Amino acid sequence: DAKTTQPTSMDCAEGRAANLPCNHSTISGNEYVYWYRQIHSQGPQYIIHGLKNNETNEMASLIITEDRKSSTLILPHATLRDTAVYYCIVRTNAGKSTFGDGTTLTVKP
Amino acid sequence: EPEVTQTPSHQVTQMGQEVILRCVPISNHLYFYWYRQILGQKVEFLVSFYNNEISEKSEIFDDQFSVERPDGSNFTLKIRSTKLEDSAMYFCASSGRNSNQPQHFGDGTRLSIL
Numbered sequence: 001d002a003k004t005t006q007p008t009s010m011d012c013a014e015g016r017a018a019n020l021p022c023n024h025s026t027i028s029g030n031e032y033v034y035w036y037r038q039i040h041s042q043g044p045q046y047i048i049h050g051l052k053n054n055e056t057n058e059m060a061s062l063i064i065t066e067d068r069k070s071s072t073l074i075l076p077h078a079t080l081r082d083t084a085v086y087y088c089i090v091r092t093n094a095g096k097s098t099f100g101d102g103t104t105l106t107v108k109p
Numbered sequence: 110e111p112e113v114t115q116t117p118s119h120q121v122t123q124m125g126q127e128v129i130l131r132c133v134p135i136s137n138h139l140y141f142y143w144y145r146q147i148l149g150q151k152v153e154f155l156v157s158f159y160n161n162e163i164s165e166k167s168e169i170f171d172d173q174f175s176v177e178r179p180d181g182s183n184f185t186l187k188i189r190s191t192k193l194e195d196s197a198m199y200f201c202a203s204s205g206r207n208s209n210q211p212q213h214f215g216d217g218t219r220l221s222i223l
Contacts, residue, residue, distance in 0.1 A: 032209050043113075043200050043214035044152060087152075095140055095208050096165050099152035 004088045009104040018075040022088030025069040037084040078107045111135045113215035130186045132201030141184045142202040196222045
């Protein structure tokens with residue numbers, strides 16, 4: 001499985017953009033990058049995914065570098081409710097998702 | 110918006126007893142998964158299931174574990190003889206017609222083994 005590396009923690013001011021980086025240098029050509037978040041012990045919540053093009057939905061934007069070795073999740077206007085652990089995952093074709101330690105994002109007033 | 114539902118939200122069981130955790134995936138999804146998260150630890154993959162077969166399983170998913178899709182709506186995880194170390198949150202997930210589609214998770218069942 002392709003391994004991902006994320007910073008342990010980040011802070012962001014409420015209303016500002018939160019930019020969460022992820023390295024996945026061993027990703028293979030047909031593997032997608034997925035982002036999830038987990039608030040307390042709730043189930044992981046899907047945010048966004050992509051293969052090689054940048055993606056945007058109502059929650060966030062995903063920027064993937066041209067060589068696909070890294071990506072950045074952007075929450076354009078962070079709110080206190082966005083405080084969570086954010087996981088960047090590269091998935092196998094069988095669907096196994098390997099969760100790392102993720103990035104603990106703290107949004108501060 | 111459709112969601113994955115899991116029951117019960119909390120299950121307390123004596124060590125050595127059998128337990129069945131239940132999940133109702135999103136209705137038109139074809140891929141099903143179980144994960145677990147021991148308190149304070151990472152979310153761990155257990156098993157993936159497609160077309161009535163296990164697609165992939167982890168080392169955790171030993172002979173004590175089994176999965177079943179007994180009808181068109183439910184997806185269950187059975188632990189035959191529970192151990193103290195099986196205490197964890199168990200999350201069910203499902204994804205759509207293509208294995209690359211995102212997995213959607215339920216809110217989990219907290220399993221406590223006494």
